[in-house]
Amino acid sequence: MAALTCNATDLGGLLGSATNLTAATYICDRFDTISARLSDTTYAVDTTYLLFSAYLVFAMQLGFAMLCAGSVRAKNTMNIMLTNVLDAATGGLFYYLFGFAFAFGSPSNTFIGKHYFGLQGITSPSADYSNFLYQWAFAIAAAGITSGSIAERTQFVAYLIYSSFLTGFVYPVVSHWFWSSDGWASPTHSRLLFGSGVIDFAGSGVVHMVGGIAGLWGALIEGPRIGRFDHAGRPIALRGHSATLVVLGTFLLWFGWYGFNPGSFLNILKSYGDGGSYYGQWSAVGRTAVTTTLAGCTAALTTLFGKRLMSGHWNVTDVCNGLLGGFAAITSGCSVVDPWAAIVCGFVAAAVLIGCNKLAERLRYDDPLEAAQLHGGCGAWGILFTALFAREKYVNQVYPGRPGRPYGLFMGGGGRLLAAHVIQILVITGWVSALMGSLFYILHRMGLLRISEEDELAGMDLTRHGGFAYAYDDEDNSPPSNNNGGGFMMKAMRAGATATATANQV
Numbered sequence: 001m002a003a004l005t006c007n008a009t010d011l012g013g014l015l016g017s018a019t020n021l022t023a024a025t026y027i028c029d030r031f032d033t034i035s036a037r038l039s040d041t042t043y044a045v046d047t048t049y050l051l052f053s054a055y056l057v058f059a060m061q062l063g064f065a066m067l068c069a070g071s072v073r074a075k076n077t078m079n080i081m082l083t084n085v086l087d088a089a090t091g092g093l094f095y096y097l098f099g100f101a102f103a104f105g106s107p108s109n110t111f112i113g114k115h116y117f118g119l120q121g122i123t124s125p126s127a128d129y130s131n132f133l134y135q136w137a138f139a140i141a142a143a144g145i146t147s148g149s150i151a152e153r154t155q156f157v158a159y160l161i162y163s164s165f166l167t168g169f170v171y172p173v174v175s176h177w178f179w180s181s182d183g184w185a186s187p188t189h190s191r192l193l194f195g196s197g198v199i200d201f202a203g204s205g206v207v208h209m210v211g212g213i214a215g216l217w218g219a220l221i222e223g224p225r226i227g228r229f230d231h232a233g234r235p236i237a238l239r240g241h242s243a244t245l246v247v248l249g250t251f252l253l254w255f256g257w258y259g260f261n262p263g264s265f266l267n268i269l270k271s272y273g274d275g276g277s278y279y280g281q282w283s284a285v286g287r288t289a290v291t292t293t294l295a296g297c298t299a300a301l302t303t304l305f306g307k308r309l310m311s312g313h314w315n316v317t318d319v320c321n322g323l324l325g326g327f328a329a330i331t332s333g334c335s336v337v338d339p340w341a342a343i344v345c346g347f348v349a350a351a352v353l354i355g356c357n358k359l360a361e362r363l364r365y366d367d368p369l370e371a372a373q374l375h376g377g378c379g380a381w382g383i384l385f386t387a388l389f390a391r392e393k394y395v396n397q398v399y400p401g402r403p404g405r406p407y408g409l410f411m412g413g414g415g416r417l418l419a420a421h422v423i424q425i426l427v428i429t430g431w432v433s434a435l436m437g438s439l440f441y442i443l444h445r446m447g448l449l450r451i452s453e454e455d456e457l458a459g460m461d462l463t464r465h466g467g468f469a470y471a472y473d474d475e476d477n478s479p480p481s482n483n484n485g486g487g488f489m490m491k492a493m494r495a496g497a498t499a500t501a502t503a504n505q506v
Contacts, residue, residue, distance in 0.1 A: 046267035050130045056259025057137035061088050063252030064144040068151060069469075070245025071317070071369045073238065075459025076152045077469035083147045083159045087167075090160060091140035094168035099139055100132050102172035103180060110184035113176050134263065135175070138203060139167045141260075142211035146436075148369030149215025153225050153456055156464060158449050162439060166214060170435050174428060175206050185424060187399045194416040196406040198424045199390060201398070202264040204332030204382030209428050212376025215367065217437040222450050224366030226457065235361045238368070243316050250320040254296065257327050261334045262288045265398075272397050284397060288334045291342035292327060295334075298346030299326025299353075306354055321370050325353040325378040332379075333386030335398050336407075341389040348385070349378045380425050387418035 065084040069077050091099075097118055104127060105113030116122045119132060143163045150158075177183040178198050187197035200206055229235055240246060262285045270281035303322025307315055329349035330342055337345070356373035360366075367373065390408035399405065407413030443449040455463040462468065 042269050045269050047128070047130050049268045050134055050263065050266055053259035053263025054130065054134040054137050056256050057134065057141065057263065058088075058256075060137075060141060060253050060256030060260065061144060063249045063254075063256055064141075064148075065249070066245045066252060067249030067320075068144075068148050068369060070242040070247075070249060071148070071240035072151050073459070074241040074470060075461055075468070077241070077461060078465045078467070079156070079460040080147070080151050081469065082465065083151075083156075084144060086159065087143040087147060087163050088140045090163045091143050091167035092136060094164045095136045095139045095172070096132070098168045099172040100135060102169060103135065103175040104131070106180060106182055108176075108180070108182045110182060110189070111176070112173050113180060113182070131266070134266070138175075138207055138260075139171050142171045142207050142214075143167050145208065145211025145371050145375045146215040146218060148371035149212075149367045150218040150222060151368045152460070153222055153450055154218070155448055155451055156460075158440075158443050161443065161448070162214070162218070162436070165439055166210075166436065170214070170432060171206075171210050174210055174431060175203075177427070178206050178424065185420065185427075192402070192405075193423065194406070194420045195404075196417045196420050197399075198420050199336060199386055199395065199399070199417065200332045200383060200421075200424065201335045201386075202261045202331045204328060204330075204379040204386075205424050205428050208328045208331065208375040208379030208382075209425070210432055212372045212374070212379060213429060213432040214436040216372035216376055217433060218440045218449075219365065219367050219372065221437070221440045221444050224364060225368070226453060228366045229364050233364055235364075240317065240368070246317050246320055250323060253324060254327070257292055257296075257331075258289055261292045261331055262286075265335070284335060284394070287339070287394075290339050291334045291337055292330055294339055294342040295330035295346035295349065296323045296326040298343045299323055299329070299350040300346075302347050302350035303353065306350060310354075321374055322350045322353060325349045325374045328375050328378040329382035329385060332382040333390055336386065336390040336394040338389075338391060341385075341391075344389070345382065345385045349381055352377050352381045383421045383425055384418070387421040390417065 061084060065081055068080045068084060072080050100119065100122075101115060101117040102113050105115035105117070106127070108114045116127065119129070122128065122132065143166050146162065146166065147159065177185050178200050180186055181188045183189060185193045185198045187199055189197060198205075225238060227236060228238055265281055265285055265288075268282050268285055272280050272284075300319050300323035303325070304314065304319045307313070307318045307322075326346035326349045329352075330337075330345050333345070334342075353370070353374055356377040357370060360370075360373055365372075386408070388408050388410045390413065391411055392407040392413060395405055395407045395413075396403075406416040409415055409418050440449060451460065451464070459468075
């Protein structure tokens with residue numbers, strides 16, 4: 001909101017008499033006070049909006065945790081839940097120390113930020129603590145994606161190392177390139193790539209492709225889980241133990257996506273007209289929520305019927321993954337496309353996910369949560385989709401001040417935006433592959449990546465975490481006493497029998 005000012009001398013002249021200067025001064029003082037209060041209110045509303053969005057995005061961690069838990073076998077539930085907790089905890093510390101500075105430390109060069117380490121000097125109109133919290137929630141989302149790809153066979157220390165490196169350096173550099181005003185491919189940079197810059201509004205590339213490609217390399221270097229493919233290379237389903245948790249996690253992620261995509265405006269009190277109009281950034285926020293919803297719903301239904309034709313079953317897990325694939329794809333262009341285009345995005349995203357899963361089976365690639373296919377494949381499609389369907393009006397509203405900026409190829413905007421987005425896909429793939437692929441390979445060579453065959457068969461809950469996530473047996477066989485609070489105690493299961501039973505779980 002532009003600042004409102006009042007000049008007592010000018011106002012006194014308008015009042016027609018020098019004797020009115022005192023009155024004019026009084027009026028201007030009151031006017032300046034009101035103007036300051038309006039400015040404060042604007043900052044407060046925008047900050048509250050950003051913080052609420054950050055809380056929604058952070059709630060997606062619970063969705064990731066539930067989705068991951070339901071998608072793995074029961075013998076590894078505690079392990080995958082703990083990795084999700086530590087993605088947030090480790091990511092919080094390393095993003096605070098290094099990540100936010102590398103991503104948004106301005107002024108900086110076009111490659112990497114160089115200010116705000118440990119949030120020193122962060123408070124300014126363009127960067128505040130609420131910005132850090134919101135961006136941290138995005139960083140740990142990328143780390144959570146990767147953990148799904150390497151689930152059920154990865155040493156715990158490897159999770160800690162990759163999560164620290166990804167949130168502290170790899171992801172922040174990518175977000176600097178495309179989201180910082182200093183980034184070489186940013187749509188707000190002074191010199192735009194192909195006259196356009198990259199429009200990756202909420203991170204189909206920055207978040208989803210980064211997490212998906214990192215997970216791809218981890219899973220490739222580790223190899224498939226024991227029993228995932230037979231000796232002839234035919235895939236064998238190792239189904240997750242709880243469709244209930246998968247559905248719960250999916251709905252939590254869906255809810256959180258309304259902070260992920262609409263929240264990426266970072267503020268809401270911004271008019272697109274001269275003031276007094278019903279149409280402003282608040283309207284764009286609503287449209288973004290609608291496009292997000294439609295893409296996910298379309299992808300879910302397309303996956304439902306597509307998989308029904310292929311397998312003969314109505315599979316809830318496939319539908320949930322299809323829904324999330326639609327969300328990952330629309331994340332890039334959610335703010336600059338029409339609702340009808342979001343339906344196209346979701347339809348193609350479902351086809352991309354199904355195709356990537358078929359290719360993964362042919363290549364004997366094992367990803368328990370389909371994270372690389374979903375986030376990497378659908379994220380790449382979302383980047384291309386934005387370059388094809390971005391509408392000129394919306395592009396100029398979301399990224400103002402650059403008349404003649406390119407927009408979607410199919411909308412008459414030429415091919416320059418598409419060229420910029422192809423560059424984005426290539427550089428993200430190269431950057432993440434070079435760093436995360438090297439990291440996983442080093443961990444593999446050092447014997448720190450994959451667990452032993454015995455541990456994998458028995459399950460990491462038993463061998464690495466001291467017990468199971470679920471109590472399979474209980475017995476009320478002790479008398480009441482002051483020590484046991486009513487006499488109820490869990491019956492310990494014999495480790496040998498438990499390990500055998502759990503190893504046979506699918």
